[in-house]
Amino acid sequence: METVDLKSAGFGSNKVIEWGIRTFGKIVTRLLLQADVVALTIPKYVELLRREYGAQNVLLAPHGSFEDNAVMPSFEQGAGPIKIMTFGKFGTYKRVETLIEAFAQLQAPEHKRPALELVIAGTDSPNAAGYLAQMAQRYAHVPNVRYTGYVSESDVPVIFGESSVVVFPYTSTTGSSGVLHQAGDYGKAAVLPNIGDFAEVIREEGYTGEFFQPNDVDSMAQAIARVIDNPANRKAIGMQNYRAARGLPMEEVVDWYMLHFETLLDEYANRKGKIGLAKA
Amino acid sequence: MQIIEEITPEKLTLRLSGRFDAHETPQVRQKFTEHAPKNALIDLSGVTFLDSAALSTLVQAMKNCRERGGELTLANMPQPVRIIFELTRLDKAFNIVNAPDAP
Known part of the structure; x- marks a missing residue:
């Protein structure tokens, strides 16, 4: 707290x-x-x-990786528009205003970029009912924004697989990010807020990304541009995130926890033994 | 990371130095796969950095040794490495010694 x-x-x-x-x-x-x-x-x-x-x-x-048997992802840009994706439950500390405004900047004709698409994958946070509908209405003038609504588990690989970059439009965090681990599993480049917790997770767990200042449209647009305008940078970030995510498959995390359980049981047995000896 | 390996019928000994992270763990895993030791000692005195992938590799190595009825011993941890072990409470799970020739 x-x-x-x-x-x-x-x-x-x-x-x-x-x-x-x-x-x-x-x-x-x-x-x-x-x-x-x-x-x-x-x-x-x-x-x-x-x-x-x-x-x-x-x-x-350790947090561990979600996809224990994931096949090596492709680090190449897929066909069609370059997809900029964000994933989660929105409306509280995950907000899309800055992201949509940054996306509008990136689409400006003077940049002469290939076609772009912003994919907002997920639903409202339970504490912010109606938020995404409000955003869709408020930013109806920004083209090429797609709201997927609820993403079923079977569609998660598709959503991540088709994305060129995963953006984390967070204003604060409450710990390690499951979405960052998923982005790593699928070998995706990440665009991340420069917030203490996230920076710490990235450093500790070997992830990387391009950073922006929270709530700063220009800063976020520039961070996304550094990924989508530079395929070599996008691939390098994606590969490092993939290696970080693959570093600890869930089965090894389970072994780690099992080791702690064994240690606890040994400690318990030792305490019980000592009590028994004292009574004798 | 540099690895110096000594193998006897009783024990595999690895002396590690440098950065022990996700990029280096395959080398250490390979040594354990190759020799399948019952007992092993890893001297960490030269390790300057260790991440969660490295810790997981040590957990796996210990699990493998124990499955063969043996033990993995960690020796000569520098202070920064010891702090990581305390933070993860793995210091309570591993056999940790300060003598390089510990069994």
């Missing part, structure tokens, strides 16, 4: 509610810390829980 921007996440409508949510969050955090071990995917959060809550049972664990 200490690191979440509740206003961006759509929960900070007034100070009393914000205080209530933060207090509740701290209580829940203390309850979670009653577990034998709590695994986190960001080093900063391990340090925070150790520092603020005195927790000694927290550990850093």
Whole structure:
């Protein structure tokens, strides 16, 4: 709770509610810390829980890759328009205004770029019902924007596979990004906000991308342009993200967790043995 | 990353130096596949950086040794590497020693 921007996440409508949510969050955090071990995917959060809550049972664990048996993706530009894609549930800290305005800049005739398409894949956040419909209406004048609506699991490879670049139009983050791992699985270049958590994930897990300042249209347009105007850069970023995602398949993450379970069971058996000896 | 390998009937010993990351892990995995050791020792004294792919490689190596009834020992961790092990609590799972010739 200490690191979440509740206003961006759509929960900070007034100070009393914000205080209530933060207090509740701290209580829940203390309850979670009653577990034998709590695994986190960001080093900063391990340090925070150790520092603020005195927790000694927290550990850093890898996120892992979603597609254990994925075939090597193609790093070449597909046929048709260059597809700029964003994926998620929108309306709180994932917002598309800046992205659509950046896309409109990129399409300006003076740039003489090949045809572009912006694919907004996903639905409204449960806390922002009607957001995407509102955006579609507000930006109806921007051509070549496609709203896919809900994306079924079987369509996820198609959506990612057809994209040239995946954009993360986030104003804040709450930890590691599953979408970034998916982009890596499909060998996609990423355009990322220059936000602490994301930068940390990228550094720790070997991902990379072109960065923009959150809510800055020019900065985002320039970051996307550095990818779509430079195929060599797009491929290099895509390959590095693919290697990062492939680095830890889920089966190895499971082994990692199993090792912690075994350690816990050994510790438990040792404690029980000591208690037994003391009683004897 | 540089790898110095010593193999005896009892044990595989690898002395690693440099950056141990996702780009280097295939070399280490190859050594374990090639020799299929029951016991192994990895000397990390020369390692300057280690990422999650490297940690996963060590977890796999330990799992393989244990499946053969043996053990993987990690030796001579520099402080930055030890911090990563503490952060991941893998220091509690691995047999870690400071002597290079540990069993």
